[in-house]
Amino acid sequence: AQTVTQSQPEMSVQEAETVTLSCTYDTSESDYYLFWYKQPPSRQMILVIRQEAYKQQNATENRFSVNFQKAAKSFSLKISDSQLGDAAMYFCALNTGKLIFGQGTTLQVKP
């Protein structure tokens, strides 16, 4: 079975500070992909960052970076220099051909 767990239902961060969202997953597949998606109140799904499991190097996309620990099956998202527009629900997702999402973390950014 394939599972994705986000243990932080809600997080808050001060504007310009750094925050880390946690995600753990489980799969028996050796070839898979991991994603973080952002969902604002409009419900649109916006890709934040993508990581291939076979790559050891952590993915980075501007202010967003991941800490991918394959042995521990951990995939956390770090948001640096947080902005008000970062406030949204964030979902971790695992794709083995079957795409499964975590329960989500609601991020609040305080001015």
Add this chain to the structure above:
Amino acid sequence: NAGVTQTPKFQVLKTGQSMTLQCAQDMNHEYMSWYRQDPGMGLRLIHYSVGAGITDQGEVPNGYNVSRSTTEDFPLRLLSAAPSQTSVYFCASSYASGNTIYFGEGSWLTVV
């Protein structure tokens, strides 16, 4: 290039009625999926397909049917609607499992 198109966007059904949510993509994607999202929750996989003629169950398949007769279309059928099926439904597609996943705008379904 329309991307992933879902119809209808809003629908109200009575308990016991059946209906089909349509999903179409024009990007020649092999992978297509249906999800439901309940308030404050994540997306739960209902059914998915890795190509025309191939479908499989996801996490919450009960009460739903799918078929994939063409690469472009992946309709989701509610057989006998129940209030527990009130949710927002998303269709998604991608070329392969590691490629960018495109989502439809969602279909808001209320069962009364």
